[in-house]
Amino acid sequence: MAKKRKHTPSPKAAAQDKPATLKDLLSPDVLSKLKAQADELSAAEERQLEEQRKQAEEERKAEQKRLDNNFEYLLNNSSSDWRKYK
Secondary structure (H helix, E strand, C coil): CCCCCCCCCCHHHHHHHCCCCHHHHCCHHHHHHHHHHHHHHHHHHHHHHHHHHHHHHHHHHHHHHHHHCCHHHHHHHCCCCHHHHC
């Protein structure tokens, strides 16, 4: 009996068997424009997140300033151990 040889596809045939991707079909200038647009969108999103963070920080500071001027809040949240302040 003769042994069967296993058929291994050559690298060229394997590359040809793969379907063409969108990246392969698009021209390089279109790809560069899409990458630039993606970078621009991510930068805009980052700026928006930074702006939201700054706004939240300003709101927190304003609330703390308002509470620092409220005597009732300060009295309720102060330490009741007055001996350490003698």
